[in-house]
Every structure is written in C-alpha cells, then in structure tokens.
Amino acid sequence: MVEADPRRSIPRTDHLLALPEVAAARDRLGEATIRALIADAQDSARSGKLPVAEVTPTVIAAVTTRSTSSLTPVLNATGIIVHTNLGRAPLSPAAQQAVSDAAGYVDVEMDLESGKRSKRGVGAKAALLRACPAAEDALVVNNGAAALLLAVTALRGSGDAADSTSPGRSGPGTTVPDEIVVSRGELVEIGAGFRLPDLMVTTGARLREVGTTNRTHLADYAAAIGPATASLLKVHTSNFRVDGFTAEASLPELRGLADEHGLPLIADLGSGLLTPDPVLPNEPDIDTALRDGADVVIVSGDKLLGGPQAGLILGRTGAVERIARHPLARAMRTDKLTLAAIEATIAGASNPVHDALHLDPVDLRRRTDRLAEAVGGTVVVHEGRVGGGGAPGVPLPGWALELPEEFAEPLRLGDPAVVARVHQGVCLVDLRCVPETSDDALADAIRAAADRLGGTGAAADRGQGGPGITETATQTVTNDRLGEGT
Numbered sequence: 001m002v003e004a005d006p007r008r009s010i011p012r013t014d015h016l017l018a019l020p021e022v023a024a025a026r027d028r029l030g031e032a033t034i035r036a037l038i039a040d041a042q043d044s045a046r047s048g049k050l051p052v053a054e055v056t057p058t059v060i061a062a063v064t065t066r067s068t069s070s071l072t073p074v075l076n077a078t079g080i081i082v083h084t085n086l087g088r089a090p091l092s093p094a095a096q097q098a099v100s101d102a103a104g105y106v107d108v109e110m111d112l113e114s115g116k117r118s119k120r121g122v123g124a125k126a127a128l129l130r131a132c133p134a135a136e137d138a139l140v141v142n143n144g145a146a147a148l149l150l151a152v153t154a155l156r157g158s159g160d161a162a163d164s165t166s167p168g169r170s171g172p173g174t175t176v177p178d179e180i181v182v183s184r185g186e187l188v189e190i191g192a193g194f195r196l197p198d199l200m201v202t203t204g205a206r207l208r209e210v211g212t213t214n215r216t217h218l219a220d221y222a223a224a225i226g227p228a229t230a231s232l233l234k235v236h237t238s239n240f241r242v243d244g245f246t247a248e249a250s251l252p253e254l255r256g257l258a259d260e261h262g263l264p265l266i267a268d269l270g271s272g273l274l275t276p277d278p279v280l281p282n283e284p285d286i287d288t289a290l291r292d293g294a295d296v297v298i299v300s301g302d303k304l305l306g307g308p309q310a311g312l313i314l315g316r317t318g319a320v321e322r323i324a325r326h327p328l329a330r331a332m333r334t335d336k337l338t339l340a341a342i343e344a345t346i347a348g349a350s351n352p353v354h355d356a357l358h359l360d361p362v363d364l365r366r367r368t369d370r371l372a373e374a375v376g377g378t379v380v381v382h383e384g385r386v387g388g389g390g391a392p393g394v395p396l397p398g399w400a401l402e403l404p405e406e407f408a409e410p411l412r413l414g415d416p417a418v419v420a421r422v423h424q425g426v427c428l429v430d431l432r433c434v435p436e437t438s439d440d441a442l443a444d445a446i447r448a449a450a451d452r453l454g455g456t457g458a459a460a461d462r463g464q465g466g467p468g469i470t471e472t473a474t475q476t477v478t479n480d481r482l483g484e485g486t
Contacts, residue, residue, distance in 0.1 A: 006052050010045045013038055016059050025063035037062040074417040075438055075445070079400065079430030081356045082388030086419060088302040088309070089388075090433075091341055092351035095307060098344035099337050108336040124339045127346040128314060131274050134290035135297075137320035139313040139329070140342055144300035145199055146332040147311030148268050151296055152180055153203045154326035155264040155319060156230040177230035183216035183249070184209040185242060186235035188270075190389060196235065196268070205230060215247040221257055231264045232257065234294075236284050238270035238389045255293025264319060267294035271390035272305035272312065274346075279357055280304075280391045286314055295319040301338075303388050306353035307345035308338045356433050357386065361397045367431050367439060368399040375446045377429075378402040384432045400430040403446070410449035418445045 016022060016038045025034060041058045044050035050058060074086060082088050091099070102108075111118040121140050128138040141147050156177055180200055187209065189195045197207055208229070210220035221232060232254055251267060258265040273285040283304070289297045296319045301310030311332075313323060323329060345351055365379075372379050382400030385391075400421075407427040411418040416438075421428040434442060 007046050009052050010042055011055050011059075013042070016041075016056065019056070019060065021060045022063050025066075028068060029063060029066060033066070033068075034063055037066060072417050074412075074419050075442055076433040077411075077418050077429045077431065077442070078421045079382055079384035079396075079398065079428070079432050080387035080421075081353055081384065081396075081433055082303050082386055082390055083419075083433075084388050089306045090352045091308065092306065092345060092348050094348035095341040095344040095351070098340040099308075102336045102340035106336055106340075108339065120333065121339045124343040124346075127343045128312065131346050132287045132290070132314055134287045135314040136317040137315065139320055139324050140301070140334050140339060141311040141313065141329070141332040142334045142338070143309050144268075144270060144298060144311045145194070145196075147298040147313050148196065148266075149199055149203060150311075150323055150326060150328050150332055151266050151298060151313060152200055152205060152231060152233065153328055154323040155266065155295070156203075156205065177228055178204060179206050179208040179224075179226075179228045180231055180233050181208045181210060181221055181224045181229055182233040182235065183211045183220075185211060185213045185216055185246075185248070186233075186237060188235055188237060188240075200233075214242050214245060216249060217247060218249040218253045218257060221249060221254065225257070225261050225263070229261065229263060231266055233266045233268065236267075236269045236271070238392065241392050251289060251292035251294055258293075258295075264295045265293060266296055266298070268298045270298075270300060270303070271386075271388075272299035272301060272303040273390075274305065277304075277357075279396075280386070280394060282394075283391050286312075290315060296323070300389075301342055301345075303390050304353060304357075304386070305345060306351035308341040310334055310338050310342055312342075352433070352435075356384075357396070359396075359398070359432055361399070364398045364431060367436060368401055371401050371429070371431065371439060371443055371446075374443045375401075375450070377446075380428070382428055382430050384430060396432070398430065398432055400428040403427040403429060406453055407446070407449050410452040411445060414445045414448050414452075416441055416445055418442060 013035070017034070022034060022038075038059050041050065041055050041062065044058075045052050045055050076083055076086050076090075078086075107118075109117055109120050124140050125138045128140075129135055132138075141150060187195070187197045187207075200207060206228075208224045210216060210224045234249075234251060234254060251265070254265055257263075267289045269284050269286065269289060271283060273280065273283050275287045276285050277283065286297045286299060294315060296313055296315030299305070299312050299314075301307040301312055305312070313320060368379050371377075378401070380400055380402045382398055384396035384398050386394060386396070403420075403426065405422055405425050405427050408420055408422045411420055411427070411429075418429070421430065429442070429446070431439070431442075
C-alpha cells in the first residue's frame with residue numbers, strides 16, 4: 001500500500017486566513033503581507049523544510065511577531081558612533097518626538113495666522129542660522145551628495161562674489177564656464193565605491209585637478225583659472241588622512257583668489273560640525289569655514305550634527321538663494337519628517353552622537369566593570385571612533401568587554417540584536433553608543449548568547465576560570481573600521 005503524501009495535509013489558505021490570531025493581525029498587517037507569510041509557511045512544508053504539523057503554529061507566530069517594517073532595532077556595541085551600516089546618527093528623543101508629531105497633517109507650507117501658503121522649512125532654517133552665526137542663509141535637501149550636486153550646478157560661474165563684468169567672463173564669444181577647480185588630493189571616494197568626482201561630472205561640468213596627492217598650493221589653483229572656470233571647490237578629506245610632506249591652500253587664501261576672478265568658493269566639509277569642538281580639534285566646522293570665506297558650506301545632517309539624513313547648505317544670502325531657485329532644488333527637497341527632525345536636533349539640549357562623543361571614560365569604565373561583574377569576560381582598553389566619514393584616525397579613549405569571538409553571531413541574532421566588534425579573534429562589546437538604560441538588556445543578551453553556545457555564561461572565556469574581570473589595562477584595541485562595517 002502506497003503511503004499518502006503528508007504534503008496533502010498542508011492546511012489550506014482559507015483555513016489559515018480564518019484563524020483567530022490571523023484575523024487579529026489584520027489590525028496591524030495588510031492582507032498581502034498576511035498571505036505572503038502563509039504562503040512562506042506552506043512552501044516550506046512542501047519542500048520538506050517544515051513539518052506539516054508546524055504550518056499552523058508557524059503562521060500564528062509569524063503574524064503575531066511580524067513588524068510592519070523589516071528594519072531591526074539594534075544595540076550598537078562597536079564603539080563607532082556614526083556607524084553607516086547601522087543608520088549613522090541615532091535621533092535624539094526630541095527629534096523622535098518631532099518626527100512623530102510631523103507624521104500627520106502639519107503646517108509645513110502654510111501660515112496658520114493668514115491661512116496662506118508659506119515657505120517650506122522655515123523652522124529648520126531658523127534653527128540652523130541660530131546655531132551657526134556666520135551663516136546668512138540655509139537650505140536643507142535630501143542628502144550631502146545632493147547638496148554638492150546642486151551647489152556646483154547652480155553656482156556655475158556665478159558666485160556670490162561674482163561680477164558679470166569680470167574680465168574674460170562675459171561678452172560675445174565668452175567660453176561657458178564648466179570647469180570645477182579642485183585639488184587632486186581632495187577627490188574623495190566615500191562608502192560603497194561612491195566617488196565625488198563621478199557625481200560632479202554628471203552635471204556636465206569638467207573637473208580641473210590641480211596640485212598633487214600630497215601637496216597643493218594656491219599657485220596651482222591660480223594657474224588653472226581661465227574663461228572656462230566655473231567655481232573653486234575645497235573638499236574636506238573627512239574619511240582619510242595624508243600625513244608627512246603635505247600642503248594645502250586654506251579657505252582664506254582661496255577667498256582672495258575667488259574674489260580676484262569673480263568665482264564662487266564652495267566648501268564640502270561632509271561631517272557636519274556646526275562650531276568648533278575641543279574633542280575634535282582638527283575637524284573643520286561650518287561657522288569657521290564661512291568666516292574664512294566660503295560662499296557656501298555643505299555638510300551631512302546624519303553625522304556629527306546627530307540628525308536625520310539630509311544635505312545642509314549654509315552660506316551667503318546670494319549664493320544660497322541662487323541654489324534654492326535652481327530647478328534641481330525641487331527634485332532634491334526634503335520631506336516634513338526630515339525638516340522636523342533637523343529643527344529638533346538643533347534646538348534640543350543634546351543628542352546621542354554628542355553624548356557618545358563626550359562620554360566620560362571613567363563612567364564608561366564603571367559601566368563596563370558592572371557588565372563584566374554580571375556576565376563575566378575581560379575588561380580591556382578600547383579606542384572608539386567617530387566613524388561615518390568624520391575625524392579619521394582620532395581615538396576616543398574608552399573600554400570594552402572582551403568575549404570569545406563566537407559570541408558575535410548569537411548576539412546579532414538575539415533579542416535585542418547586539419552588534420559588537422570582531423577584531424583579532426575576539427568579540428568586543430563597547431558601551432559607548434549603548435544607552436545606559438539598555439545595560440541590563442545587554443547583559444541579558446550576552447547571557448542568552450552564552451546559553452545558545454552551550455556555555456554557562458561569558459565565563460566560557462577561553463579558560464579564564466569563571467566569571468569576573470581580568471583587567472588588561474596595557475592592551476589597547478584600536479577601532480579602525482570607521483563605521484563602514486563591523
């Protein structure tokens with residue numbers, strides 16, 4: 001007698017849709033999502049990956065736990081503050097509340113007093129101008145790359161200081177300005193192989209590279225300027241350093257050259273520091289760059305500013321207004337949620353990026369010791385990093401809990417998900433970017449990871465003999481991945 005194929009017993013779709021738990025899930029999930037979860041369970045049973053008897057429980061578990069978003073919140077235990085793979089800057093509570101408030105109908109382009117249409121982003125612009133006194137005007141677009149693209153396109157040959165009667169730049173037969181003069185040492189590649197030179201040439205402009213990789217002088221810029229010159233561009237090498245025999249032209253020097261030839265001077269700083277920060281003494285800031293002569297300064301909102309993804313353009317009134325009027329500005333404009341988050345980030349008292357950057361190493365040691373007492377492991381010196389294309393090579397002194405390397409995967413797959421740093425055969429848990437209110441949850445996650453690995457706690461710590469701290473204060477582990485991975 002031929003045994004019946006058990007796959008014939010797979011529950012029918014209509015029966016699964018009628019389950020009380022599935023019906024209740026319709027308050028959160030759309031019909032297409034629910035049907036997809038059911039189909040996944042049925043397909044797994046047909047392929048033999050799932051016992052037929054487990055189809056119904058699997059569907060119930062799936063619709064009960066499924067979020068409407070596929071993004072999983074994680075605890076960032078890498079010590080990298082602006083971690084590109086983990087969404088860069090986490091929003092402050094004030095910014096999160098502002099996003100929630102802006103999610104419905106808001107007066108993003110309406111003056112409630114008059115009932116008439118108003119300009120978009122007025123509040124965000126006002127907050128930026130208050131925080132950066134040297135800026136006369138500001139514009140928010142959807143990311144830093146968009147801000148650069150828009151600036152080099154809109155300011156082509158017509159900087160705030162430009163004079164239409166400048167010699168060699170007007171009149172019949174004049175060459176259309178299309179050359180962007182930039183130092184060869186500032187042609188930056190950022191994450192995922194994205195290169196700023198490739199972006200700029202999409203505008204139809206040509207790059208006029210001057211100087212060498214390590215040394216570029218003011219005379220190099222001056223020699224390159226001609227009737228075809230559209231602008232001078234200075235790019236902060238925010239994700240790498242060139243040390244040794246180096247030279248570069250400063251913004252004040254370039255300002256004089258730009259004035260002499262009636263050219264706009266654009267500074268792309270990238271990392272988004274509004275004003276000088278003593279923790280990062282060599283990191284350029286917007287306010288200083290504008291005082292040094294830049295017509296416009298471009299930064300990202302989700303790096304050292306600590307806000308959402310956005311491109312911020314601050315500078316002289318004439319230059320920013322010209323950029324805002326360009327047709328591309330409409331294609332690159334940002335939404336109400338980003339505007340709300342930017343304003344709240346700047347107006348708020350603090351944010352997680354600022355707090356992690358200025359964390360007291362003594363306090364970090366206290367928390368790390370307490371974690372080690374709770375779960376075992378070894379406390380080691382560990383240098384954090386800004387990450388995300390900011391302050392390359394600048395160490396942030398701190399501490400980490402060292403665990404065996406095999407802890408990394410179960411920590412990532414746990415609840416909460418914990419992303420630690422794997423380095424030279426160990427798993428390093430750095431609390432710099434972990435809110436102190438999550439310390440207990442992190443300890444629970446480490447214990448759960450130990451259970452999954454079949455141990456009795458983190459004391460399975462490569463023969464160290466049990467729970468407790470083994471301090472190796474002379475061991476310094478540098479964190480050099482800079483937010484592009486773990």
